[in-house]
Amino acid sequence: MPEAVTPEAFADAFVPDDDEIAAATEQSLELGVEPVSPATGMALALAAAARPAGSFVEIGTGAGVSGLWLLRGAPGAQLTTIDHDHDRHVAARARFQSAGHTGRTVRFITGRAADVLPRMNEDAYDLVLVDADSEPVAQYTETALRLVRPGGTVLVARVLQQGKVANPSRRDRRTTVYRDLLRGVREREDLLAGVSPVGDGLLQLVRR
Numbered sequence: 001m002p003e004a005v006t007p008e009a010f011a012d013a014f015v016p017d018d019d020e021i022a023a024a025t026e027q028s029l030e031l032g033v034e035p036v037s038p039a040t041g042m043a044l045a046l047a048a049a050a051r052p053a054g055s056f057v058e059i060g061t062g063a064g065v066s067g068l069w070l071l072r073g074a075p076g077a078q079l080t081t082i083d084h085d086h087d088r089h090v091a092a093r094a095r096f097q098s099a100g101h102t103g104r105t106v107r108f109i110t111g112r113a114a115d116v117l118p119r120m121n122e123d124a125y126d127l128v129l130v131d132a133d134s135e136p137v138a139q140y141t142e143t144a145l146r147l148v149r150p151g152g153t154v155l156v157a158r159v160l161q162q163g164k165v166a167n168p169s170r171r172d173r174r175t176t177v178y179r180d181l182l183r184g185v186r187e188r189e190d191l192l193a194g195v196s197p198v199g200d201g202l203l204q205l206v207r208r
């Protein structure tokens, strides 16, 4: 078992190494993208594994780390991944190919989420991961809930914002956006909602 000083570090160290994900992580950092943490990635893989042949959407490809995790959990799934940054998509495409995922498995849509999402089919996907810009996160989440079929899962990364969301004295715009998102989904009868403190916080929603 790994030795680690904090529960978070322990949870990250517990995740087995994966060369492809390590390479994508390195490339992300070179491109100035913060990828999901190893423990968050494994949480994505575990959620994905429940839909082995599912159709997934990812908002915020980066250099491919979170997408590789989703496909590690469900190698038979199909992933549509959206990012407005062309260079990041070039990098991610290379990483997916290197990991053995062909164009039949991964579809890239290069564009702004606000333009792309309204053109996607509703009730058509099994899982949507939201990990893009923060200001429209509630809007993305609402749209994601329309894209998934009943029983489908929506995951939203980084919802705890380095602990700021849990601290009521923190009222900056970004923190408030995530706090309002969590408040808004907590008691909805059409959802099952939970927050996991993994990484920077992962909101997990199931559409009833």
Ligand SMILES: C[S@@+](CC[C@H](N)C(=O)[O-])C[C@H]1O[C@@H](n2cnc3c(N)ncnc32)[C@H](O)[C@@H]1O
Residues within 6 Å of the ligand: 028, 033, 034, 035, 036, 059, 060, 061, 062, 063, 064, 065, 066, 067, 082, 083, 084, 085, 088, 111, 112, 113, 114, 131, 132, 133
């Ligand atoms: C935090 S990074 C995603 C990291 C990635 N999920 C991972 O774990 O490797 C956020 C990504 O969202 C993209 N992005 C930001 N705003 C966007 C928008 N409005 N539409 C589409 N992509 C956006 C950025 O280019 C960036 O690659």
